[in-house]
Amino acid sequence: MYRSHVLVCGGTGCTSSGSEQIIKALEKEIEKAGLAEEVCVVRTGCHGLCALGPIMIVYPEATFYSMVKVEDVPEIVSEHLLKGRVVSRLVYDETITEKGIQSLNETDFYKKQHRIALRNCGVINPEDIEEYIGRDGYQALAKVLKEMTPDDVVKCLLDSGLRGRGGGGFPTGRKWQLAMGNQADQKYVCCNADEGDPGAFMDRSVLEGDPHVVLEAMAIAGYVIGASQGYIYVRAEYPIAVERLKIAINQAREYGLLGKDIFGSGFDFDIDLRLGAGAFVCGEETALMTSIEGKRGEPHPRPPYPAVKGLFEKPTILNNVETFANIPQIILNGAEWFASMGTEKSKGTKVFALGGKVKNVGLVEIPMGTTLREIVEEIGGGIPNGKKFKAAQTGGPSGGCISAENYDVPIDYDNLIAIGSMMGSGGLIVMDEDTCMVDIAKFFLEFTVDESCGKCTPCRIGTTRLLELLNKITEGKATMEDLDKIEELAEYMKQNSLCALGQTAANPVLSTLKNFREEYIAHIVDKRCPAGVCKSLLSYSIDPDKCKGCTLCAKNCPAGAISGERKEPHVIDQSKCVKCGVCMTKCKFGAIEKK
């Protein structure tokens, strides 16, 4: 029996900022203080507030320490754990109020969140199946096997309104129903954990923080459609998630929660891992299944859909990690409970990976229908350095940019499509006024050019040609006709590409072109980048009135483009300038101008 629990985040974010060393130091100090019998250290999954990592929470007081360093550990142990004095300098400042230290759930970051998929993340030790069971884990599987028919489960999911969290938003109950109805000697349940959108890490956090929830939901799916084998396709670039999944699968087998005759019901189900090498296209369902089969990960045309002919040509269902993570809670709390959250056609919550120009970078789970303003300004803590919100990118390379005029649109599947973006898997990148929208479109297109598998021409050649057109714009060499060409090419790619990668690759371009057309025109007609990002359209110059002739810029210029006598105004030779901006950062007098 431990009187106090010290939870340290062991997610990828906090691990990379040194939480492993902190855990080691903690264990050592606790031992030294003779508290090993009284205080336990728990390595958890992600708490969401990655910007403030490494994060440590001490229970029962629920003291939230942020940005903890190894050097702070002896003080925490001797002051807080031994003597009960909170180390206030390390406490997350949002929890400090006039009335004393407030609950974490009262802070702006957590107040509006509602954690269903992430309910155990940051709370339990993901490497201990008993902690998951202690939080009602595997109760849903027991309930399904003992009390429900496959039809009951499908009805429950249909009534709950759960839609696929991987991006498409297809009703999960419907998907299961289709696979259930197809007869075969073997069927499969697959979990898509090939999270590939730049900036997205929702699935990784669920796998790292609560791997058993995915196993439990997959077993439920197996029972419903009549499958005895499941596969989790996870990228090898997620080593912590892979490790914890392996541990979880072994523990579940040990406890008889995977394997033969689960709960004495006669139902057999087992799960294996398949590691992907990180190709973006393998997140597409047909490519993913081809890759599990051991072949080169390339998509193939649908129909036949996986529910009819999927993995090894058998009926298969494929759901995303976050979709699975919602299912046990829906079974236990009922469809009505889930359907009471969200908007008319999008029920429940959605996890977003909040990134970019926002204060509280991290992972948030919010009810569907929350506005972008609430996410950025309240939960996200606003944009740093007093800059203005310009746009938010959702849906990764398949999505689009939401402009400031849609700041107050309630976010759900259908509204996002209506304003020219999409839900996608949940990456949400915030951009401020210093972001060039053409440059952003270019960034995503460079990604899809790299990641196009090359099987079909519209995607392989189309993305490359589209990128060339964008490069022309950012170099100031484009004409207005090029905009028409972009639109024509984008439409062609959408109609003719084999899979969603190519069909949606032009979305970042089309949405920025729609919402920020004037910026494209400024690049083309005025040969000017309004945000000051596109190098070819920039020029640096020295204001002779402000220049003191200190020579600092000339000394630091890597191209040798700055000349001038000491104590005399300097000049930049435009033909030599590489526009690196070093002179601007070095100048102490603000004499360098960027235009």
Add this chain to the structure above:
Amino acid sequence: MKSLEELNAIRNKVRARVDLRSEDENQTRVVVGMATCGIAAGARPVLNALAELVAEKGLKNVAVVQTGCIGLCRFEPIVEVLEPGKETVTYVHMTADKAKEIVETHLIKGQPVIKYTLSAAEK
């Protein structure tokens, strides 16, 4: 796992442990003085006894926490019981055995053990 009973047995065993990690504004707080004075007077066995008993009895709404010195060092070990909406009860010269009585009589039955309180000790 062959039965739901087995699963529930594990759940109930672990629940007390995991429940410690919850936050509730309405919970009763049992605060043990764990400054140097408290520790020297024997507060640690008291703290551990309280934490164990609360978990053992499955008292969901009670948190056993520590605090620093409240200035009454000669009365240490001190335990305060803070129930929402009620006056704070301060127990002094605590021991692990007395702690057991407090859990059973005060926390479970709701009757403060007057003989161990500060006001009784001061008389």
